[in-house]
Amino acid sequence: MSTARFDVAAYVRQPSGPMRETLTGLGAALPADLADALRYVQRRAQGTGSWLARVLVTATHKDARITAFLSTWAYEAHWFGDALAALAGAGPVPAIRRGIAATVRDRFGPLWEAVVANLHGRALTGVQMTERLVDAWIVDAMLERAQHLAPAAVAADLARIREGIARQAHFFAETASEALMGSRAARVLARRRLARRAWPIGAEREPVAATADAIRTLFGPDASWADGIDARIDALPGLAGLHIARRTSRKPGRRPVRTPLRSVRTRHAAPVPDGKDEAR
8 A cells, every 4th residue: 555645635626426428338237146236335335324424423524634535435435336326227225224223223323423422532533434444445345356247348347436445445544544553542442333333334224135145146155355354454553353354254234242342352452552642
């Protein structure tokens, strides 16, 4: 990864916009299961609203650099999703997962995030950036595999989308790494939040079968993709040993069973140098 600092101003000036007119694979025949998997990724790309709603009630939105990036990131994500929808074609849309827990989460999620923000302050910003970094890695792995399964023209279009996601991940990696290295509170909270959620972000709103079908279609029994992502997560300050992608490959779409806040492994994990801890 380049050591040059991400140029947010240049990113905002030249975002990736509508792609339909330049898609080379438009109209290409796809296997039904691959088309379903692409529609699944499309819903993740165009489902950023609830996540952004939670960010807006935290200190993150006071950071001008991050806010400028996220506004353009959301714009790009929408058009990446639009391109995926065009390539996949029309198909069934699974019902949003409902129930008491989902209703409470949707209604009170931003309020709860505001409470967490009051407790943890700027540490939460690092967690949010880390969430998006891990999600970008997972989505990119899904699209990479789709490239190998798709006709050449569609694969070329997916490569363009992946280039855009890689550019976004550069910012998330830079911002997340800085925050995690600088704050023990961010590291502790990130471990907790990342381990407790279903992946990719938004999977909790889908029927479990939809996530499972997408993972099975794209990866089959091969879990090497998960090992690669987990190795990258392990390299982030304070996040070794979470095995998030491996869990996703084994139990896609499911949240893990709740465990005590700090496991024995976490309590005895090697400390990460704090530098100046922002949370203090």
